[in-house]
Amino acid sequence: MTKTTIGLLHPGEMGSTVGAAARAAGAHVVWAGVSRNARKAWRFVGEMEEMANTLTDAGLPDGFPIAAPEIYLRLEKYKDAPTPPSLAEVASAIQAAGEAIPSTGR
Numbered sequence: 001m002t003k004t005t006i007g008l009l010h011p012g013e014m015g016s017t018v019g020a021a022a023r024a025a026g027a028h029v030v031w032a033g034v035s036r037n038a039r040k041a042w043r044f045v046g047e048m049e050e051m052a053n054t055l056t057d058a059g060l061p062d063g064f065p066i067a068a069p070e071i072y073l074r075l076e077k078y079k080d081a082p083t084p085p086s087l088a089e090v091a092s093a094i095q096a097a098g099e100a101i102p103s104t105g106r
Contacts, residue, residue, distance in 0.1 A: 003028050030087060038090050041072040042079050048072070 004027040008015045019029040052065035074093050078085050085093070 005030065038075040038078045038085050038093075039081055040079075041075040045069040045072050 004022075006019065006022045006027050006029050008019050008029065023029045048065040048068040052062040055062040055065065071094055074096060075090065077093065078090075
């Protein structure tokens with residue numbers, strides 16, 4: 001039996017619900033926004049660092065905003081790309097082992 005693949009352009013609340021229902025029914029669900037946003041990810045590094053510092057100062061967990069800049073920096077090579085990278089290219093960039101990633105200074 002072939003597994004159905006469903007692609008969501010930008011899930012939002014309704015799309016997320018549809019995607020969750022499709023996944024629960026056994027479909028493979030992908031979101032196209034990942035590759036579209038890869039070219040803009042570098043812009044959010046500073047905000048994530050600021051968020052991590054704010055959470056740390058408040059005595060709260062800061063795991064996501066510490067990890068996010070590292071992920072965004074791995075996607076920075078797509079900043080001026082004429083077309084969005086494929087989902088496979090984004091996954092490869094995020095999972096790249098051994099690549100030097102600039103430190104976020106934390």
